[in-house]
Amino acid sequence: MNLPRKTISFKNIPAKFYAYLLFIVLHVALFNVNTAEWGDSYRILRASEYIRQGSYPSDEKRPPLFSALTAVRPNSVDPVVWGRVVVFIFSFLSLVVFDKLTQIYIKNEKYRFVSLILFILNPVYLYWSIRVMADVPFSFFVLLTFYLLSKYYESLKQKEIDKDYKINNFKSLICMGIVCGLSILTRFEGYLLFLSVFIGVIFSQYEIFFKKIKIKELFYLIKKNWKKAIVLGLTTLITILPWLLYRNPLESEYFEEPSRRTYNFNTIWIYLSSILYIFGFTSAFFFIIKSSKNVLDFLNRNISITTFMIVELLLILVWPAAIPRLFLPLIPFFVLILTISLESYFKNYNNGKKADLLILVGPVFLLFFYILSQYFLKLQFLVPVKVAFATIVLIQIFSLLSFYFGKVKIFFYLVLVSITFWSISVIFNHKDIYTAIKSAGIYARDNLDGKIVFNDTTSIADWYINYSYPQKDLTGEKWDFSDKKKLNYEYLLENDVSYVLVTNEDNSSFDLNMKNFKHLKLIQSFRYNIGSKEFFASIFEFKK
Numbered sequence: 001m002n003l004p005r006k007t008i009s010f011k012n013i014p015a016k017f018y019a020y021l022l023f024i025v026l027h028v029a030l031f032n033v034n035t036a037e038w039g040d041s042y043r044i045l046r047a048s049e050y051i052r053q054g055s056y057p058s059d060e061k062r063p064p065l066f067s068a069l070t071a072v073r074p075n076s077v078d079p080v081v082w083g084r085v086v087v088f089i090f091s092f093l094s095l096v097v098f099d100k101l102t103q104i105y106i107k108n109e110k111y112r113f114v115s116l117i118l119f120i121l122n123p124v125y126l127y128w129s130i131r132v133m134a135d136v137p138f139s140f141f142v143l144l145t146f147y148l149l150s151k152y153y154e155s156l157k158q159k160e161i162d163k164d165y166k167i168n169n170f171k172s173l174i175c176m177g178i179v180c181g182l183s184i185l186t187r188f189e190g191y192l193l194f195l196s197v198f199i200g201v202i203f204s205q206y207e208i209f210f211k212k213i214k215i216k217e218l219f220y221l222i223k224k225n226w227k228k229a230i231v232l233g234l235t236t237l238i239t240i241l242p243w244l245l246y247r248n249p250l251e252s253e254y255f256e257e258p259s260r261r262t263y264n265f266n267t268i269w270i271y272l273s274s275i276l277y278i279f280g281f282t283s284a285f286f287f288i289i290k291s292s293k294n295v296l297d298f299l300n301r302n303i304s305i306t307t308f309m310i311v312e313l314l315l316i317l318v319w320p321a322a323i324p325r326l327f328l329p330l331i332p333f334f335v336l337i338l339t340i341s342l343e344s345y346f347k348n349y350n351n352g353k354k355a356d357l358l359i360l361v362g363p364v365f366l367l368f369f370y371i372l373s374q375y376f377l378k379l380q381f382l383v384p385v386k387v388a389f390a391t392i393v394l395i396q397i398f399s400l401l402s403f404y405f406g407k408v409k410i411f412f413y414l415v416l417v418s419i420t421f422w423s424i425s426v427i428f429n430h431k432d433i434y435t436a437i438k439s440a441g442i443y444a445r446d447n448l449d450g451k452i453v454f455n456d457t458t459s460i461a462d463w464y465i466n467y468s469y470p471q472k473d474l475t476g477e478k479w480d481f482s483d484k485k486k487l488n489y490e491y492l493l494e495n496d497v498s499y500v501l502v503t504n505e506d507n508s509s510f511d512l513n514m515k516n517f518k519h520l521k522l523i524q525s526f527r528y529n530i531g532s533k534e535f536f537a538s539i540f541e542f543k544k
Contacts, residue, residue: 015109016099019116023095026120027088030130033427036434037080039458039506041132045070045079046459049467056246064243065185066134079468083132090137091129095120097143098332104150105298105336108343115339117416123280123423124324124381125331127430134186135328141183142193142308142329148176149200149304156204173201173231180232181239188249189329192311194236200304202229266377267320273373274324275313277382278331280419282370282396283363283403284338290362291341298340305333324381346408360404367396381426388425392418432528434460437505439526440537441465448539449473450498455481456537457506476501481512489519492542499523503537519543 047060047067056064066086073082098119102112119125129136152172176197184190202225203218276285288295299306309330316326327334370382371393378384383392399414437456441464444452454461454476465476479486481502486492492500500520504510514520520540527536 015113016116019099019113019120020095022117023092023120026126027091027130030427031084031088032081033431034130035432036438036460037083037132039434039460041080041083042459042463044132044134045083046463046467048079048083062134063185063187063190065182066137069137070132080132084130087129087132087136090140094129094136094140094143094332097140097147098335101143101147101150101332101336102339106339106343111339111343114342114412115335118279118335118338118419119332121280121416121419121423122278122331122335123419123426124278124327126423127381127426128325128328130427133325135325138183138187138189139329139332141179141186141190143332145176145179145183145193145197146302146305146308148172148179149197152176152201153204169228170231173228174235176201177232177235178239181236184236184240185243189312189315189326191249192315193308193329194233196304196308196311198229198232199307201225201232203303263320269373270323270377270379271317271320273370273377273379273382274327276366277370277373278324278327278334279338280422281399281415282367283400286362286366287341287345288338291344294340294344295337298337309333349406349408354404354406357404360400363400363403367393367400370396380430383422383425383429385425385429388421388429392422392425395421429530432530434458434505435528436526436535436537437461437503438464440501440503440524440539441468443524443526444476444499444501444539445469445474448499450475451496452476452499452501452539453479453486453495453497454501454503455479455510456501456503461501461503461537484512487512487517487520492519493544497542500540500542501537502540503535505535505537508533508535514538514540 043060044062044067047057047062047064048071050057050060051064051068051071056067060067069086070079070083073079077085095116099112099116102115106112106115125136125139152169155169155172180190180194180197182190183193203221204225276282278284299309312326312330316323319326373379374382374384374389383389395414395418399411399418402410402414437458437460441456441461444461445464445468450473452465452474454465456462456478462476462478465474481487487500502512502514514522517540519542521543523539523541525536525538527534529535
């Protein structure tokens with residue numbers, strides 16, 4: 001008896017399945033693409049080693065949660081690899097929660113798929129999702145908090161038909177409080193998240209932005225919801241209380257950093273350019289502006305999200321040194337806004353018909369401003385490599401032509417090509433950073449004994465020499481070599497130095513002219529080029 005064969009119909013597979021598959025394939029392929037991590041990554045890993053020993057470094061300004069998660073690793077697993085595993089897990093969880101948020105705010109399945117692709121391939125988010133940094137875990141807590149808040153709002157609507165709505169509300173508030181607490185324990189901006197959610201709970205879904213505010217209604221909502229806000233606040237406080245008792249957040253070094261920054265026209269220009277081109281294609285903000293009514297409606301109906309975006313954008317302006325990394329928790333909401341704008345714009349778009357020539361003024365201006373910005377600023381995340389930059393500009397030109405001639409599918413395909421090429425260019429442009437200092441640190445750890453001093457300020461040499469594995473009789477210490485007297489024979493002898501490690505990886509123009517120090521003999525040098533710049537890390541033996 002012949003049974004009918006079962007066939008798999010790809011038409012029945014949900015579109016988001018392909019998005020999830022893309023995410024997994026992409027992240028597995030890029031898991032070890034980076035030769036070394038950023039300096040802050042090694043500070044996080046250093047703190048995790050302290051936690052494994054039951055303490056926390058007194059000179060570490062970062063909250064402890066991410067370090068605690070990277071501390072919980074099998075002894076046989078390399079700390080850097082484990083850190084990448086932890087970030088991968090948080091990246092995937094962020095995609096899952098973002099997917100759930102799109103189901104709330106975007107009803108069209110085709111555009112939900114578009115939003116997932118824009119999120120997965122976003123140049124900034126993708127880059128930092130393969131780095132051992134706390135930004136993606138923090139972004140996950142932000143997404144989860146606003147998803148829980150949306151479910152809380154839904155439960156309020158069930159008041160008339162659900163007898164247990166008060167219990168459900170109470171549970172939702174506790175969950176949000178815990179997640180807000182975890183976000184504070186991950187990054188300092190968690191306090192801004194708590195403030196935003198606190199406002200959202202008090203004023204519920206009152207449309208407070210871009211409309212006339214009725215003071216009586218605001219007082220009524222405060223009177224009605226203050227107990228709920230207190231539940232949220234107490235839960236958050238209980239979650240972070242052990243850390244507050246251990247360390248006063250008001251004494252954080254973060255408060256000192258803005259005073260050391262230089263604020264000028266260039267600062268604003270960098271800030272504005274980073275926002276305008278954060279999506280990976282230059283015409284994105286044209287659609288946001290053209291659909292401003294829908295965008296304002298979204299912001300007005302989501303008081304917490306809007307508050308968080310405003311205070312976070314203000315923080316980034318005050319703290320511009322971390323651009324564009326600080327945009328990470330905002331990117332999911334930028335993507336939602338962009339997708340809503342694209343859906344609104346193309347809903348009634350006459351496919352196949354030429355657009356009005358004047359409509360190209362906006363996209364052409366954005367492309368011109370991108371070219372102008374990169375010519376003067378050469379921002380790393382806006383692709384400064386000439387060939388890649390020229391390719392991106394060419395893709396934008398073809399996408400604008402397809403838009404003008406009404407070829408909507410081709411336009412979206414070219415947007416996909418643009419963000420993919422943009423993302424991969426950023427990743428491969430940065431994948432070999434700190435190769436020299438990492439190689440020098442590993443060489444010193446594996447081959448040298450005694451005391452080695454280094455001018456590396458990235459914490460990479462410190463990690464590999466002092467913390468990465470149980471050491472031999474080797475200790476490392478950071479010195480400032482701008483004071484050349486520290487390299488004199490008598491000073492090195494007095495401090496019992498055996499080796500000197502000199503690098504220019506955190507300052508490409510740094511040059512000591514080591515030929516002047518006859519008592520220092522070169523034993524190993526590591527060099528590589530990024531573009532036209534040569535980076536090195538050289539180890540010298542002190543001949544006593």
